[in-house]
Amino acid sequence: MTWDRLRTWLLGGWSGLALAYLFIPIVIVVLFSFNNNKGRFNFTWQGFTFKHWAHPFADPDLALALKNSLAIAAISTVIATALGTFMALALVRYGFRGRGAADLFVFLPLATPEVVLGAALLALFLTMNVSTGFVTIVIAHVMFNISYVVVTVKARLEGMDPHVEEAAQDLGAGVWSTFARVTLPMIAPGVAAAALLAAALSVDDYVITSFNAGQTITFPLFIYGATRQGVPPEVNVLASGLLFVVLILMGLNVLLQRRRARRDHDAVEGLPIAVGAPATG
């Protein structure tokens, strides 16, 4: 019994250390957004200040870079999520010739190093005489995000009961109304997770973007360029700000799901007979 407890403590201690390892650099990033640094460098702690938070967009190049990143993320996320969701539907819900091959093909970009993806795409653009910039970044981001969306939505679809859709069609719903009113609401959490993942990957991508950016500067490209002469604290402010926004959104999502779960629970409790309700949320 004591051995068991000791082992649990050891496991817990190890886990705490592992989480600290993950977390320390992030804490440092947030902390140094409040650093009252002298001159250009933001390397040593020199006192607390809110001044960088007051003017996060003081550097116009940084502001433009962030604007570009957010615009690219929004456009590429919408396209990749739409394309990927339909692909996942086809791969899970329909038996057809070539399904195995399509499955493997979608998996391939995930198994290819980013530097190879980026270089190959740039070589194609060079050969075709396409000038690189905003549009080619969007194209590249959609390309690497499609596979992530397919994998995420597929996982959701595989956990779903296909009989619900069959029931809707047996009751006379057409292909489209089954999709819009049964399938889509059921996979919505998976699609939302996929879109969030795609947006995060797009905003964060440096390697593939650096090959296909031309003269366009994104947030990661700006940071990489700044590492040579010292990253300005405004970068810490914007990075921390993005993190806080995501955390708040995730918190709201948890609250929403909890409320929905309670409502569903009440609804099922209220039914006269027990119904094998499909999993939602």
Place this chain on the structure above:
Amino acid sequence: MLRLSLRRRRQLLPYLFLGPGLLWLLIFFLVPLANQAYVSLQTGDPEAGYVFGWHFSTYTTALSDYHTQILRSFGYAGVATVLDLVIAFPLAYFIAFKAGRFKNVMLLLIVMPFFTSYLVRTVSWQLILSDNGWVVGRLRDVGLLSSGGRLLATRTAVIAGITYNFLPFMALPLYVSLEKVDRRLVEAATDLYASRTTAFRKVTLPLALPGVFAGSLLTFIPAVGDYINAALLGTPNQYMIGNVIQAKFLNILDYPTAAALSFLLMGVILLAILLYARALGTRSLTEAAAA
């Protein structure tokens, strides 16, 4: 008549769903790779341009010129993958079976790095490991580091950076596969007089293998091709194959060598995956990756 047309429509539907996305991947993933294979066989120089000529010697020259960086990439990525497995397995195990109501908070902490920029976090490591930083100072105080000893710009820093950056990719699949393990099987084993250790070794571990496999791939593949950690936390003495491909492509404009190195990298990755799959006895690659 109506039923037939409906059935036809149902048969066409998957292709219609698959089409647009598949087309995108075809044009912007497969065609570029094919083009890259074509480029790798070209010969010439940046001034005069390159022409195609079944020039296979680019591969052998690239291999003999850069085998150091190739081997180093696999060494660093291999060490980082093993370290990640050692760090993440107890963590995933704790979250899956012992964390109780802290489960969701701990999972949130694991995905948190995804919401801070990769580059910003790596720059943060630069700051933590810098020569006049707190960590180096304390290590010198206790004598673990000589007075001129450094952490930044060393092999240790690069490997630590890679290990750090890909830790969540190891921890999450491990957690998912451990979470699926039916605890009653472990209880059955202990009821049948298996010791805790034996039960873990014979029941839990084999059931968690798909997660080990998926996590290792998700860590190893991006780690092998990574060049950010070597560029920001190391010196040219720590440069990996990604640094060479990037420089060849963007600075030196030696496209054939960059393309050849890309294929050498992918070839060795494929070989490593197949060997690893055989060693773990995983039946289907995609099955494990989906886990």
